[in-house]
Amino acid sequence: MNEITPLERRADGGPGPIRRTALHDTLVSHLRDMIIEGDLSPGTRLHEGQLGEQLGVSRTPLREAIKYLASEGLVELVPSRGAVVKRFSAKDVHDMLTVLQTLEELAGKLACEAASDAGIAEVRALHDEMVRRYKVGDRLQYYKLNQQIHSAIVQLAENAALADMHGVLQTRLKRIRFIGHEGPEKWAAAVAEHDEMIVALEARDKAKLSEVLGRHLMNAWERVRASV
Amino acid sequence: MNEITPLERRADGGPGPIRRTALHDTLVSHLRDMIIEGDLSPGTRLHEGQLGEQLGVSRTPLREAIKYLASEGLVELVPSRGAVVKRFSAKDVHDMLTVLQTLEELAGKLACEAASDAGIAEVRALHDEMVRRYKVGDRLQYYKLNQQIHSAIVQLAENAALADMHGVLQTRLKRIRFIGHEGPEKWAAAVAEHDEMIVALEARDKAKLSEVLGRHLMNAWERVRASV
DNA sequence: CTTTTGTATTCTGTATGCAGCATTTTCTGT
DNA sequence: ACAGAAAATGCTGCATACAGAATACAAAAG
Helix, strand or coil, X not given: CCCCCCCCCCCCCCCCCCCCCCHHHHHHHHHHHHHHCCCCCCCCEECHHHHHXXXXXXXXXXXXXXXXXXXXXXXEEECCCEEEECCCCHHHHHHHHHHHHHHHHXXXXXXXXXXXXXXHHHHHHHHHHHHHHHHHCCHHHHHHXXXXXXXXXXXXXXXXXHHHHHHHHHHHHHHHHHXXXXXXXXXXXXXXXXXXXXXXXXXXXXXXXXXXXHHHHHHHHHHHHHHC | CCCCCCCCCCCCCCCCCCCCCCHHHHHHHHHHHHHHCCCXXXXXXXXXXXXXXXXXXXXXXXXXXXXXXXXXXCEEXXXXXXXXXXXXXXXXXXXXXXXXHHHHHHHHHHHHHHCCHHHHHHHHHHHHHHHHHHHHCCHHHHHHHHHHHHHHHXXXXXXXXXXXXXXXXXXXXXXXXXXCCCCHHHHHHHHHHHHHHHHHHHCCCHHHHHHHHHHHHHHHHHHHHHHC
């Protein structure tokens, strides 16, 4: 999609209060984005010398970032042959969605118990914004807000381990969902499901929210299965 | 627990068919074990120079392994201060067990559908062996077989993503469970639950297996809560 | 013309070296 | 003697350098 551009190293000092972002984190995020957005397509070898030069970074931190991503499951380490962007089969995607479904069902239940009213209001705000984008037909922003909402609900559950696992799976799936372009009717259905979600969350209806989230992800498979 | 010993580099050739295990993998496993077994206790700084010398490895591959473990959640990266072994609070452990419970419930359902008879027989064999160890009072082997059984059931589910997530959580919890020494009556209860599990699995009773697995992990929290 | 083997190149894997930041120790002033 | 500042030490973060493995290419044999 994009050109491979040199990593902009956060210049020292500047207006920012303090530089917290080490190169490692920046690199990890950058590579993750490159994989998700398709700059590095599945099966591509991550050429250390070349890639490092393009990003303006030496091989050492690059290799460390790659190892990190390998643990995240985005790339695969082949002994003596470096790293390649992991390729997901249709079954892999289905499997991931199955687990994600279970996790979000759990998140829904926990969120209804643990969430603050303010937290719920924030999700509502995200939702309203997303609907606005939907009506305008802004797919990219819709997509991003959609992800944010799911993450936000998981956050409301106040369970770090759950958030971790959810985050990993969502990241792995981003690449897929980013591509999946459903038709208008399926899109409308997805929005309707989101509507139900918000209502259930605001009512703190555990069973309902859990059920809708589960259904939503079941349908997600239907929506993306064609594109994998 | 143990001394920190130099990493035995799998000598090339040898009887083994071919050397698949790169240094990276060996290092990761070794460090993981050191953390789990308590050689590196929570809060300990992973001193690159020192640790590398003790293991007989230079800093570069060691750093890569540490980054990998950081992504797994076993260590925490502190900017400009290296890595420290992550410390889990009681809530963290509870949260992990909650997620693990949900995942194993799912695994139980899927396993009943996907498992081969041979696969189920293998779990039964593990179970019988575990019961034998229990009767002898061999806590360590009991513990290991216990873990193996849970992993085996997850494997039967034939869902790679599920296995991944389960593996990560189980690894994080190993350190805790390794310590938790329940009394005789709780131990007996745990074994009884495992008995139920096997029966349900052999009957391919989805609902029952799922229920038992869930209950088993709920009780697991009761068993370990004192020791965290 | 195909296949096989030897060689050369390229890339990964590991070690080492240097610079910057954090912390600790020491020195100085009150 | 104590507080604060300055220097010194130790460690991490990044870059570079070197060695070994894998692959690609070419030449020679069938």
